[in-house]
Amino acid sequence: xxxxxxxxxxxxxxxxxxxxxxxxxxxxxxxxxxxxxxxxxxxxxxxxxxxxxxxxxxxxxxxxxxxxxxxxxxxxxxxxxxxxxxxxxxxxxxxxxxxxxxxxxxxxxxxxxxxxxxxxxxxxxxxxxxxxxxxxxxxxxxxxxxxxxxxxxxxxxxxxxxxxxxxxxxxxxxxxxxxxxxxxxxxxxxxxxxxxxxxxxxxx
Numbered sequence: 001x002x003x004x005x006x007x008x009x010x011x012x013x014x015x016x017x018x019x020x021x022x023x024x025x026x027x028x029x030x031x032x033x034x035x036x037x038x039x040x041x042x043x044x045x046x047x048x049x050x051x052x053x054x055x056x057x058x059x060x061x062x063x064x065x066x067x068x069x070x071x072x073x074x075x076x077x078x079x080x081x082x083x084x085x086x087x088x089x090x091x092x093x094x095x096x097x098x099x100x101x102x103x104x105x106x107x108x109x110x111x112x113x114x115x116x117x118x119x120x121x122x123x124x125x126x127x128x129x130x131x132x133x134x135x136x137x138x139x140x141x142x143x144x145x146x147x148x149x150x151x152x153x154x155x156x157x158x159x160x161x162x163x164x165x166x167x168x169x170x171x172x173x174x175x176x177x178x179x180x181x182x183x184x185x186x187x188x189x190x191x192x193x194x195x196x197x198x199x200x201x202x203x204x
Contacts, residue, residue: 015037015041015044016049019049019050021058023037023040023041023050023059023062024058024059026040026062027059030066034066034149035167038153038154039160039164040164041154041157042159042164043158043160043162043164045154046157046160046161047161052155055150055154056151056154059146059150060143060146060147064146067125067142068125068142070082070091070123071125071129071138073126073129074126074127075129075132082096091123095120095122098120098123099120099124099125099127100130103131104127105190108133108138109141110124110186110189111128111133111138111145112185113145113183113185113189114182115145115146116179116182117179117183125142148178153167156174
C-alpha cells in the first residue's frame with residue numbers, strides 16, 4: 001500500500017509540475033479517476049498555480065481525448081481487446097455490459113446523458129466505437145458532457161483547497177441532481193425517438 005501511495009503522490013507532483021498539461025495528460029492516461037484529477041486541478045487553482053478557465057479548457061480536452069481513445073479501441077479492436085486490456089484504463093467487464101445495453105436501448109444520443117451515470121459513463125464510448133458511430137458526432141456529444149463535469153469538479157476542488165482529497169463527499173450532493181437531470185434528458189430523447197418512429201410508420 002505504501003508503494004501505491006508513493007506512486008500516486010508522484011503522479012500528483014508530476015501533474016503539478018506540468019500545470020495545465022499535467023491535468024490534460026492525467027485525464028488522458030486514466031490512471032487516476034477523472035474526478036480526482038479534476039479536483040486536484042481545482043486545488044492548484046486555489047493555490048494560484050493555474051487559473052480556472054485554463055484548467056477547464058485543458059481538462060475538457062484531456063477528458064474528450066481519453067474517451068476518443070476508448071472509442072478508437074472499440075472501433076478498431078472490438079470488445080475482446082477491451083475485455084483483455086480494459087482493466088488498465090479502469091474499465092471492467094460489467095462496465096462494458098452496462099454500456100452496451102444502454103447503447104442498444106437508446107442509440108447514439110446516450111453518449112451525452114450516460115456521461116453523468118455511474119458505471120455506464122466510463123465505458124459508453126466502447127459500444128459507440130464498436131457500432132462505428134460517426135466520429136464528429138461522438139466528439140461533439142462527449143465534449144458537451146465533459147464541459148459541465150469538468151467545471152463541477154474543478155470548482156469543488158477549488159473550494160476544498162488542501163482538503164481536495166474529500167472530493168467524493170463534497171460532490172455527493174451535486175451528483176444526484178445531475179443524475180436526475182441526465183435521466184430526464186434521456187427520457188425526453190427516447191420519447192422523441194419513439195414519436196419519430198411512429199410518424200415514419202404512419203407515413204409508409
